Amino acid sequence: MDVIEMLKLNVLQGRRNRYDDGLEDGYYGQPGVEELVYTALEQGISVQDILVRGLGSGMEEVGRKYDRKEYFIPDMLAAAEAVGMAVEVLEPHFQREQFRGKGKFVLATVEKDQHDIGKNIVGIMIKGAGFQVRDLGIDVPAERIVETVIQEEAPFLGLSALLDTTMKYMAETVELLEKKNVRHKVKVLVGGAPVTREFAEKIGADAYCKDAFAAVEQLDKFIQAGWANGC
Ligand code: B12
Structure with a gap:
């Protein structure tokens, strides 16, 4: 073996x-x-x-x-x-300090959800791909997530949910970004076992990623399309 x-x-x-x-x-x-x-x-x-x-x-x-x-x-x-x-x-x-120039990525598991293994894997892979990751941890309320995105002027946000009952906080977070008038400044990626592409579209997220590899690929696509560093 x-x-x-x-x-x-x-x-x-x-x-x-x-x-x-x-x-x-x-x-x-x-x-x-x-x-x-x-x-x-x-x-x-x-x-x-x-x-x-x-x-x-x-x-x-x-x-x-x-x-x-x-x-x-x-x-x-x-x-x-x-x-x-x-x-x-x-x-x-997996820390390549010299390549941290691709932009800030705020990452969180949404409110009332304590699952963090997938999120942590995504965080490490994204860090390794050259992004500066600000991981807020688990059970993070929408207010705190949005506040951090604004304070850090982060061009990317990743939300994780593993429970049917907590997916709604992803929607709440996207709505709050709209309310605070910063939705157009940040690309929102969502993931986690119960999350689907259809759900991502329904709540107005920019991308659904089935795993950490897909997340890195998606981020690179955004960057190639000219999106980075607080556009
Ligand atoms: C481990 C686990 C736990 C652990 C979590 C420990 C931890 N530190 O994370 C513990 C024991 C604490 C736990 C508790 C509970 N759990 Co649980 N848990 C799991 C389990 C077995 C594995 C999850 C996991 O780690 N998967 C492995 C990782 C690598 O995969 P992943 O999380 O999907 O992440 C990948 C992708 O989804 C994606 N991804 C994930 N997040 C993100 C974010 C972004 C931005 C991107 C781009 C991509 C991305 O990339 C990741 C890496 O490739 C799942 C079963 C399952 N099939 O998922 C149940 C599961 C999620 N749990 C479940 C339940 C019901 C619970 C409890 C309510 C149980 C209870 N009665 O107490 C509690 C809830 C606690 C809470 N409030 O959150 C259900 C959820 C059902 C549902 N659909 O709502 C599941 C599906 C089990 C089941 N079949 O019933 N759980």
Whole structure:
């Protein structure tokens, strides 16, 4: 099994490091997600591959298991913690300070939503692509998001929602941008498992992105079209 497969397996087992037991017996003492991330980096595997093919794909499988009622909330939490820790280890490896010139990107998980794994992956990838990311975290009210966009004069905003019940706060945020008369100054990207292209269009967002790669591609398209740095 290669290191990416082992990463996926250890996300599924919810093992942060070698001292975690895992959901099944027999793992204690073996490398967990933290050690495997270091091994992958040593092997020259890219941060994108570690994030998307290893951690992201492991979390997607966790989601499927939860849907099939094979996993429950504590299992999801253990997996999420393992991924969260790996993301922290990876972050410094994906900072290319010299290429930060593509513009500011404000990023947030909307109000009443605490899911942040996908958002964090998007944040790291966008940072790596040369944007200056201002991550406001989870459960962020529309007022705070819009205030930050205005203060930072950010040309890009990314909103994440993982719950049917919180998608409406994306719409609220876009409406507030209109109300404050700054909607024309910022491109709004939306994403998260329940979000669709149709929903994005309906609420007047500029783009729906199915994953972090799509987000980077979309941002580059905006820039090629002449949109950057507070247009
Ligand atoms: C992990 C998880 C949790 C963890 C979250 C931990 C964390 N730190 O994030 C915990 C255990 C806390 C949790 C809690 C809950 N969860 Co939950 N959770 C999940 C799970 C299993 C995985 C989500 C995930 O991390 N996916 C992996 C990442 C990599 O994928 P992603 O988030 O989709 O992100 C990618 C893209 O969507 C996109 N993207 C995401 N955001 C953005 C933003 C932008 C700007 C862009 C461009 C792109 C983009 O790019 C990302 C990377 O490629 C999903 C199942 C699923 N199928 O999604 C359920 C799921 C989202 N949860 C669900 C539910 C119901 C809950 C709870 C209400 C459960 C409960 N009864 O308490 C609570 C709600 C808590 C809250 N208020 O937010 C439901 C939502 C159902 C719905 N449609 O509304 C799901 C779908 C499970 C299910 N099938 O029922 N959850």
